Amino acid sequence: MSINKVAREAGVSIATVSRVINNTGAVRPSTRERVEAAIATLGYSANRLARNLRTAESRLILVLVPDYSNPFYAGIVRGIDAEAGRRGYHMLLCDTGADPDAQRTYLELLTNRMADGAICLDPDSIQALTGEQTRHLPWVACCEFDAASGVPWVGIDNARAATDAVRFLIERGRRHIAMIGGDERFMYARERRRGYLTALEEAGLTPPPGSPLDTFEPDFDDGYRLTTRLLSASPRCDALFAASDPLAVGAMQAVHDAGLKVPDDIAIIGFDNIPLAAMVRPRLTTVAQPMQRLGENAARLLLEQLNDPELPPAGTLLEHELIVRESA
Amino acid sequence: MSINKVAREAGVSIATVSRVINNTGAVRPSTRERVEAAIATLGYSANRLARNLRTAESRLILVLVPDYSNPFYAGIVRGIDAEAGRRGYHMLLCDTGADPDAQRTYLELLTNRMADGAICLDPDSIQALTGEQTRHLPWVACCEFDAASGVPWVGIDNARAATDAVRFLIERGRRHIAMIGGDERFMYARERRRGYLTALEEAGLTPPPGSPLDTFEPDFDDGYRLTTRLLSASPRCDALFAASDPLAVGAMQAVHDAGLKVPDDIAIIGFDNIPLAAMVRPRLTTVAQPMQRLGENAARLLLEQLNDPELPPAGTLLEHELIVRESA
DNA sequence: CGCTTTATTGTAAACGTTTACATTTAACGC
DNA sequence: GCGTTAAATGTAAACGTTTACAATAAAGCG
Numbered sequence: 001m002s003i004n005k006v007a008r009e010a011g012v013s014i015a016t017v018s019r020v021i022n023n024t025g026a027v028r029p030s031t032r033e034r035v036e037a038a039i040a041t042l043g044y045s046a047n048r049l050a051r052n053l054r055t056a057e058s059r060l061i062l063v064l065v066p067d068y069s070n071p072f073y074a075g076i077v078r079g080i081d082a083e084a085g086r087r088g089y090h091m092l093l094c095d096t097g098a099d100p101d102a103q104r105t106y107l108e109l110l111t112n113r114m115a116d117g118a119i120c121l122d123p124d125s126i127q128a129l130t131g132e133q134t135r136h137l138p139w140v141a142c143c144e145f146d147a148a149s150g151v152p153w154v155g156i157d158n159a160r161a162a163t164d165a166v167r168f169l170i171e172r173g174r175r176h177i178a179m180i181g182g183d184e185r186f187m188y189a190r191e192r193r194r195g196y197l198t199a200l201e202e203a204g205l206t207p208p209p210g211s212p213l214d215t216f217e218p219d220f221d222d223g224y225r226l227t228t229r230l231l232s233a234s235p236r237c238d239a240l241f242a243a244s245d246p247l248a249v250g251a252m253q254a255v256h257d258a259g260l261k262v263p264d265d266i267a268i269i270g271f272d273n274i275p276l277a278a279m280v281r282p283r284l285t286t287v288a289q290p291m292q293r294l295g296e297n298a299a300r301l302l303l304e305q306l307n308d309p310e311l312p313p314a315g316t317l318l319e320h321e322l323i324v325r326e327s328a
Numbered sequence: 329m330s331i332n333k334v335a336r337e338a339g340v341s342i343a344t345v346s347r348v349i350n351n352t353g354a355v356r357p358s359t360r361e362r363v364e365a366a367i368a369t370l371g372y373s374a375n376r377l378a379r380n381l382r383t384a385e386s387r388l389i390l391v392l393v394p395d396y397s398n399p400f401y402a403g404i405v406r407g408i409d410a411e412a413g414r415r416g417y418h419m420l421l422c423d424t425g426a427d428p429d430a431q432r433t434y435l436e437l438l439t440n441r442m443a444d445g446a447i448c449l450d451p452d453s454i455q456a457l458t459g460e461q462t463r464h465l466p467w468v469a470c471c472e473f474d475a476a477s478g479v480p481w482v483g484i485d486n487a488r489a490a491t492d493a494v495r496f497l498i499e500r501g502r503r504h505i506a507m508i509g510g511d512e513r514f515m516y517a518r519e520r521r522r523g524y525l526t527a528l529e530e531a532g533l534t535p536p537p538g539s540p541l542d543t544f545e546p547d548f549d550d551g552y553r554l555t556t557r558l559l560s561a562s563p564r565c566d567a568l569f570a571a572s573d574p575l576a577v578g579a580m581q582a583v584h585d586a587g588l589k590v591p592d593d594i595a596i597i598g599f600d601n602i603p604l605a606a607m608v609r610p611r612l613t614t615v616a617q618p619m620q621r622l623g624e625n626a627a628r629l630l631l632e633q634l635n636d637p638e639l640p641p642a643g644t645l646l647e648h649e650l651i652v653r654e655s656a
Numbered sequence: 657c658g659c660t661t662t663a664t665t666g667t668a669a670a671c672g673t674t675t676a677c678a679t680t681t682a683a684c685g686c
Numbered sequence: 687g688c689g690t691t692a693a694a695t696g697t698a699a700a701c702g703t704t705t706a707c708a709a710t711a712a713a714g715c716g
Contacts, residue, residue, distance in 0.1 A: 019695090022674085052377045053701050068396075068406065069603075077421075090442075114376040220607045355665080663712070663713085664709100681692100
């Protein structure tokens with residue numbers, strides 16, 4: 001009953017105190033001063049739980065990421081936080097580990113009214129699982145989405161991005177272009193694989209034997225392992241498109257350990273443009289995603305939807321960019 | 329008034345509904361069933377804001393990081409989340425950018441009662457700034473701490489860790505050992521520098537000219553830049569201790585570009601053992617911090633303190649480990 | 657079967673706000 | 687000054703829970 005104390009201290013009613021806190025309604029300057037003085041001497045700070053209960057909003061948004069030690073997600077999360085912060089929202093960050101049960105548990109925070117809305121970076125396959133229960137909840141899908149699902153989304157055109165990357169390799173004269181990283185659970189991986197095949201097809205090329213190759217985790221170790229396997233299956237391979245940067249860096253290492261040179265013998269292109277890409281030698285050519293802006297747009301979309309629940313669900317496609325460095 | 333609807337549907341009072349939700353108190357199996365059925369048909373989920381208001385706890389913990397695109401913090405955050413999750417807490421993650429104002433703003437979430445406690449990874453110099461206002465608030469300092477401040481903390485012995493690393497270099501016959509990364513704002517950096525100097529001193533060595541060298545950001549670019557400068561100032565330098573892994577990787581690159589070889593001409597040791605360290609060639613020798621366990625311990629400490637506010641503030645020192653790879 | 661104990665349920669207050677509405681006070685025009 | 691209007695303040699209900707306490711029903715005992 002803390003606002004009560006302030007009211008007593010200032011000799012006014014709690015309504016007046018509330019009015020000066022939120023400066024809503026009219027209050028005479030002299031009483032405003034008195035109230036502010038009381039707040040200062042008592043060190044009062046309005047209880048947000050009570051306020052939230054009364055106003056039926058938490059000003060918290062739930063962010064679901066499959067793995068936040070992945071720098072790519074870190075960039076997006078930063079964008080979300082920046083935009084949300086500007087509008088007075090905070091972020092409840094949850095690592096689902098791409099586990100549907102975890103996701104369901106965390107989504108309770110939404111039905112619980114502990115959060116006002118959610119941004120989900122989980123694989124679309126997972127999103128689909130919880131789809132029915134969450135149809136009417138305010139959330140947006142980021143990076144992984146199904147445009148047909150009726151859920152607002154933001155992302156890039158993964159297929160086109162992959163096609164662009166592979167075309168670049170073709171233009172530079174490469175003819176035996178392999179791909180690694182096709183994890184079926186992730187939409188981005190399926191799309192990139194599709195774009196890769198499109199580019200080959202339009203140039204009248206076929207994937208070298210063993211390509212495209214699926215990964216389980218799109219990380220350095222898998223990149224190394226798969227590339228080693230690939231090189232022995234396709235010795236003529238002269239270029240490699242990887243679905244993520246760590247994968248590409250692992251591949252670079254495998255190529256090197258096989259006694260070949262990047263980019264002379266094998267050109268390599270990665271995906272995402274995380275900081276790592278600029279830290280290795282040769283520097284990694286890669287498809288950049290606008291991570292910060294992806295996050296910002298997701299947050300903006302969500303908050304607009306919260307303001308006006310009748311808003312039709314929108315999709316936002318952001319542009320990718322091929323960053324040409326040394327590896328291709 | 330949603331619990332009301334459930335009560336009406338089940339033909340009981342709201343108290344009984346509350347009892348079956350929290351299964352506290354006695355309720356006859358038959359009525360429990362009836363209530364559960366009502367909950368199911370109505371799709372009811374208890375409003376956490378209301379519950380939190382009533383029980384005066386939010387089951388949220390505030391995590392303040394200076395920069396969460398830094399993989400080192402990601403590891404710690406993951407540990408915090410794991411431990412907190414096990415105990416039914418969630419995480420309000422805030423990126424302060426090491427800005428005191430931002431930190432102050434975020435800490436309002438604590439005084440607001442929107443969060444029950446906080447874990448702070450910000451530089452100790454920042455922590456000190458807000459110290460007076462937060463003395464009585466429940467929080468623990470992680471990695472950056474001042475043992476004398478009376479705030480519970482968890483971290484490693486940075487000075488000893490640095491000494492160990494430099495001793496290792498000395499044992500391997502290096503005599504002109506430089507250090508980069510001494511950012512005065514961070515306790516970890518000051519301590520590592522101190523440890524570096526200790527190791528040199530006990531071996532009767534002196535730092536090569538220009539060493540130790542301060543950084544502003546402990547990242548790849550600074551590592552490259554400073555090392556380049558260092559190499560021209562101290563051509564006889566044969567080893568380098570860097571206060572972070574990205575710094576060390578930048579240094580490796582600078583050494584390479586100067587036409588020298590790692591580790592033959594210059595041995596390099598980094599700090600933290602983030603994934604990057606195993607992805608570069610030569611693989612980086614580095615001092616590992618138990619990131620996950622640091623986070624877990626911080627969370628545990630905080631939650632224990634929340635359970636029993638009278639608990640004397642404790643400090644927890646975890647062990648570091650020198651991971652010997654190829655760069656030294 | 658009546659009395660005492662215990663298990664089950666209900667009533668109502670409390671948590672700390674915001675806000676519609678009522679009331680009081682000040683301001684204004686004449 | 688007086689009536690009218692506007693500004694400032696207060697009252698009380700509401701948000702959706704939990705929980706102390708009261709009340710009722712069931713059970714046990716002689």
